[in-house]
Amino acid sequence: MVDADLLIAALVLLVAGAIITTVIARYRRLCGYVAFVTALIAAIWVTMVAWQALTVGPVQARVPLLTITELGSPLLFVVDQLSAVFLLITALIMVCTTLFSMRYILIYERYSLARYYPLLLLFFGSVISVLSVHNMLFFxxxxxxxxxxxxxxxxxxxVNPDSGPAGLRYFIATHVAMVCMLIATIIVYRQVGSLEFAAVREAIAELTVTSPATVHLILALFVVGFATKAGILPFGFWMPDAYPAAPTAASAAFVGTMCKLGVYGIVRFFTTCLPLSHFVTTWGIIIAVLGTISIFIGTITALQQTDSKRLLTFHAIGQTGYMWLAVGLGLALLRISPAVATLALLAGLFHTVNNALFKPLLFLNAGAALYRTGTRDMDKAGGLMAIMPVTAVTAIIASLAIAGIPGLNGFVSKWLIFQSTVVGGFELPVFVFLGIVAIFISAVTLASFLKFLGMLFVGRLHVSPEVERREVPLTMVIPQVTIAIFCVLFGVLPILVMRHLYTAVSAILPSGYSPAFASLFGTSPLTVNLSLSGAPAGAWGPIVILVAFAGCLALAYLIFRMGGARTREVPMWLCGEEHDFAEVRYPVHSFLLTFNRYFAKIYPSIPFAQLARPTxxxxxxxxxxxxYDPMFRALRWIMRGMSASHTGLPQFYMLWMIVGAALAVIVLFSMAGGL
Amino acid sequence: MSALLQMSARDLLVPLVAAPLIGALLCIFLKRRLSDFVAAIFAAITLVLAIGTIGDVFANLSHTVSVPLARLAMLGGETGPAPLVFELSIDALGALMLFIVTVIGFLVVVYSSAYLSPNNVEHPAGEAKGRYYAWLLLFLGAMVGIALAGNFFQLFIFWELTTLCSWALISHYQNEESLRAGFKALIMTAIGGLFFILALVLMYLSADSEPFAFDVLSRVAPGVRTTIFVFLLIAAWAKAAQFPFFTWLPDAMAAPTPISCYLHAAARTVSASFGLSYGVGLLMGIMALGTIFIVVFLFLFQDDLKKILALSTIAHLGYILVACAMGIWGSTTAFQGGLLHIAAHGCGKGLLFLSVGMLTYYTGTRQVSELSGVGAKLPLVALAFFVGAFTIAGVPPLAGFWSKFLGAVIAILLLAESAIAFGFFLWIGHRVFFGKPSAAVAQVEKSIGVMHVVIVLLAILCATVHIYAIPLAEHIPLGM
Structure with a gap:
């Protein structure tokens, strides 16, 4: 039996770790070890708490020290099933990225690590806190x-000229988003005088009757706030600049945790803080449409990228769109169809979990390539499988997973999302259209990642001569392999994960709302037998399919061997001319030209506007x-005029005395009532 | 120390006001190192006494400790006993201000010892330190007096004393620019002070007994009450550099940096907690909001870092006034939040001024356009600047967040404004501290000294002051 005190212990440990790493920042390797050990212990504790919450029930802890009585705001940590899912992801990403950082960050020789490890640990601490507080103010x-x-x-x-503007955009965009949420919170607070989620729910329930416009305003502000953080376009405009600018391990941490908090926020807010009403339906549709816009624009734009990290960031935008689509669909159908709503929310959460695995993994892959080759430009490095086989294999797994290839985790969640859009389309036809866009973009994702893999990892080795030709260090390999294993595991045994996600989804919905797990997904531990309102809607048995795949592969190999065809290595034929390989290599921007031609302007780059300053x-x-100046001048002018009377002649002064005396006499007489 | 702990606030109040004044007298006759030393000692004594007093106040937050000192027999007349004119008292509000005033005062005195040196690239100076410290400690004493004032009469005396000190300190370098700026500040705030006198006269004429006590406004006729309040408000507007009196403050930046910091960190508003009509509150709120937006516009034209900070100060004093206005409308939370912002803004802006001071100390310029890449040379200054900027912008976990949250219950406009101002500050920070070092920065010779210690302490204070200030702010009642 563990309780949430362990969670607080983990937070304290992270803060302590941050302080220690600040002090010992000079010892760059030691600093990495300390950060890793801190993150590992904290992650274990967090995992214990989260597991407890997921299997037994919510755990909570109160921190009386930071309670603001005036605002009715106790600092209350509650880990419920939904938080637990996200906390588990965070714990994994925390360990993997800090381990990866240990060697990776050493390439930045000139930068102080006091600006890296402490911040990374505090970042994870804040993510964990966001996930477990149940109070708007502390949230x-x-x-x-x-x-x-x-x-x-x-x-x-x-010192890099790019990172300044990127950070500036990032902070300002997200700060404005926070202000939006703050405004919404203040509106709620004025209604009810407390900021606990339960009280917020009451306040909004009251407002839905008295002032629907206010409710729309509140919801709009929150959606903007979450969308900005999640990178949903158009609010996520900062993301393609900011994520690549951070050190890769940090980018992986962002994409694995912070980016998913937008989804967490939406689910948390719309289920915990909002009573079930037509507002949920309306805003569910809006969320889904926003998500689909991101899917489309983000992924199409990713096709045009030549910088590996920028490409991945655009995919992060697109993938978050999938989650929003699913979550939006789930919310929109909450009042209409419990089964489909549950399915869609579960699909959204599942995709979030999957994405939190393969997307950081891809960043780590790109980081490993960057570590070895020193460049993010995919034109300048390629064929790294020859020197980094493990990294390359994990990159292949991650790429196939994100593209939704059957057998890996990405497929299952995408399949569930598509299923729910199709079924949801019966109720709200717009979702059929959104679903079609999502399916189309799934193919685009595959194309994009074939480019990523093809340029960076497979093919002929193409690196600058000074690059060391060996695999990245073990501390960078282990995190990649760990996450890749999870990707495969979740792909092969999806039902195990879905069982826990179902617990989370049914816990945030009213009790008895969701249909039983068995009636929705069947009872088999190996296959997903999807059935909606009693009728079978689809089935997915990864093991069967994988066995069939393996059989086909074996058969193909057998035929290949039986045919006895010989393979031969020949140099590339260059029409008889002599060229260096680098010159004739197929460049990145030549991939998928048709797409790029038609969608060249889909993502306008908006420069920082020079402010017009009307003088x-x-x-x-x-x-x-x-x-003030005219007043002063007038005063001086009057004074000058008066000083002109001081001529220095006694006669003048006599005159003034007589005039003054006469005036005084007149005044006195008039006051006394006349002569 | 232990003996000190056993003393109650009642015993400490008089030494608390006396200590900086004695220090100021001593410093007049001292020179160079010795004056550094003596000034720091007296500022430290003040701080220790203040902490002792506050500790006692903390034991019982809703209680007021007061020590009546003098009555003015001349004003007695036949109507009643002579009114109390000197009375030291401390409650939650006083404790809140006292802490900020004494801590920042102490840090500024220490900082000055290194800042006023021949090594200062912008203003190589080490002369006339005694005079500088004398005025500075007098200023500290006056601020302590304001924090501890038990009635309007005493408030006015110390209020005018700070005006005088500001004049002297702004004019410290005695060049054309600083003399003009000092004179301007003196004139504008003294005209404001005249309205204070008018308010005092009205109080004396219309109240039956104890005409200067803080609760006098509840005892006079409604018409007179509004007039008195508006007069006090005008005085506060002038002092807090609100529209239309804000023009003196940017010019006052001719002062040695520590002063401008102290001036602002300490510049405060009258505790405006009087039961007043809605209209007066509206007037106050609109004027402050107007000021804030004018200032935001003026930001865009400024290239001088210290003037930017000055403008930002005006805006933040505007926030506090808006919060007070909302207090008049009955929002206790807003009012307390505004007072909390005095603490948060004091620390944050103080830190910003001190870090900009170090910037000019090392580079000799404070033009944004001439500075870039400072972070490489002076990382600690960069850190301090950003911590300060985040504090005043209200980024958690720094103090400003809490005050902004409490303070902005209605004023959503303020949030919009603060986002703009924050973006601007961040832009300035990036412009100045990131990128390749500019010519002025490249020649900087690194050194480490007292100033570094001071800004680190102040940065820590920025992150922790709310732990101290929130309980106090929660115990400030609305209306005296």
Whole structure:
């Protein structure tokens, strides 16, 4: 039996780790070990708490020290099933990225690690806090703290001219988003005088009757806030600049945790803080449409990228779109069809979990390539499988998983999403269209990752001569392999994961709302037998399919051997001319030209607008110029005039005395009532 | 120390006001190192006494400790006993201000010892330190007096004393620019002070007994009450550099940096907790909001780092006034939040001023356009600047977040403004500290000294001050 005190212990440990790593930042390797050990212990603790929550029930802990009585805001940590799912992901990513960082970060020789490890640990601490507080005020507080720490990581290469603007955009965009949520929170607070999620729910329930417009405003503000953080377009415009700018291990951490918090926020807010009403339906559709826009624009734009990390970031935008589509669908159908709503929410969460595995893995792959070759430009390095086989294999697994190839985890969640859009389309036809877009883009994702794999990992080795030709160090291999194993495992045995996700989904919905797990997904431990309202809707048995795949492969190999065809190695034929390989290598931007031609302008790059500064207004505001200076001049003019009377001649002074006396007499007489 | 702990706030109040004043007297006659030393000692004594007093206040937060000192027999007349004119008292609000004033005062005194040196690239100076410290400690004493004031009369005396000190300190370098700026500050705030006198006269004429006590406004006729309040408000506007009196503050940046910091960190508003009509609150809120937006616009034209900070100060004093206005409308949370912002903004802006001061100390310029890549040379200064900027912008876990949350219950406009201002500050930070070092920065010779210690302490304070300030702010009642 563990309780949430362990969670608080983990947070304290992370803070302590941050302080220690700040102090010993000079010892770069030791610093890495300390950070890793801290993250590992904290992750174990968090896992224990989360597992407890997922299998037994919510655990909670109160921190009286930081309670603001005036605002009715106790600092209450509650880990429920939904939080637990995200906490488990966070724990895994935390360990993997800190381990990966140990060697990776050493390539930044000139930068102090005091700006890396402490911030990374605090970042994870804030993510864990965001996931487990049940109070709006502290939610926003930790949310903003997460922004702060990640901002410092984004501007880690601060001498680099790109990272400054990227960080600036990032912080300003997310700060404005936080302000949006703060405004919404204040509106709620004024209604009810408390900020606990339960109280917020009451407040909004009251508002739905008295003032529907206010509810829409609140929801809009929250959706904007979450969309900005999650990278949903158009609010996520900062993301393609910011994520690549951070050190790769940090980017992997962002994409594995922070990026998913947008989804967490939406699910948490719309289920815990919002009573079931037509607002949920409306905003569910809006969320799904926003998600689909991101799917389309993000992924299509990814096709045009030549920078590996930028490519992955655009895919992160696209993939988050899938989650939003599924979650939006689930919310929209909450009032209409419990079974489909449960399915869609589960699909969204499953995709979130899967994405939190393969997307950081891809970043780690790109980071490993960067570590070895020193470049992110895919034109300048390629065929790394020859020197980094393990990294390459994990990259292949991750790429196939994200593209939704059957047998890996990405397929299962995408399949569930497509299923739910199709079924949901019966109720709300718009979802059929959104589903078609999503399916189409799934193919585009595959194309894009074939480019990524083809350029960076497979093919003929193409690196600059000074590159060391061997696999990356073990501490960088282990995290990649670990996550890849999870990708395969979740792909082969999806039902195990889905069981726990179902617990989370049914816990956030009203009790008795969701149909039983067995009636939705069947009872088999190896296959998913999807049935909706009693009728079978689809089935997926990964093991059967994989066995069939393996059989086909074996058969193909057998035929190949029986045919006795010989393979031969020949140099590339260059029409008789002599060229260096680098010159004739197929360049990245030549891939998928048709797409790129038609969608070249789909993602406009918006430069920082130079502010127009109307000087006329400045003059208007210069009060000194038109109020005080004239007043002063007038005063001086009057004084000058008066001093002119001081001529120095006694006669004049006599005159003044007589005039003055006469005036005094007149005044006195008039006051006394006349002569 | 243990003896000190056993003393109650009642015994400490008089020495608390006396210590900086004695220090100021001593410093007049001292020179160079000795004056550094003596000034720091007296500032430290003040701080220790203040902490002792506050510790006692913390034991019982809703209680007011007061020590009546003097009545003015001349004003007695036949109507009643002579009014109390000197009275030291401390409650939650006083404790909140006292802490900020004494801590920042102490840090500024220590910082000054290194700042006013021949090594300062912008203003190589080490002369006239005694005079500088004398005024500085007098200023500290006046601020302590304001924090501890038990009635309007005493408040006014110390209020005018700070005006005088500001004049002297702004004019410290005695060049054309600083003399003009000092004179301007003196004139504008003194005209504001005249309205304070008018308010005092009205109080004396219309109240039956104890005309200067803080609760006098509840005892006079409603019409007079509004007039008195508006007069006090005008005085506060002038002092807090609100529209239309804000023009003196950016010019006052001719002062040695530590002063401008102290001036601002300490610049505060009258505790505006009087039961007043809605209209007055509205007037106050609109004026402050107007000021804030004018200032945001003026940001865009500024290239001088210290003037930017000055403008930001005006905006933040505006926040506090808006919060007070909302207090008049009855929002206790907003009012307390505004007072909390005094603490948060004091620390944050103080840190910003001190870090900019170090920037000019090392580079000799404070033009944004001439600075870039400072972070490579002066990482600690960069850190301090960003911590300060995040604090005043209200980024958790720094203090500003809490005050902004409490303070902005209605004023959503303020949030929009703060986002703009924050973006601007962040832009400045990037512009100045990131990228390749510019010519002015490349010639910087690194050194480490007292100033570094001070900004680190202040940065820590920025992250922790709310732990101290929130319980106090929660115990400040609305209306005296």
């Amino acid at each position: 926003l507080h930790f949310w903003e703290f997460m922004t702060l720490t990640s901002y410092v990581l984004v501007v880690f290469h601060w 006329a207004v400045l003059k208007l505001l210069d009060i000194d110029r038109w109020v």
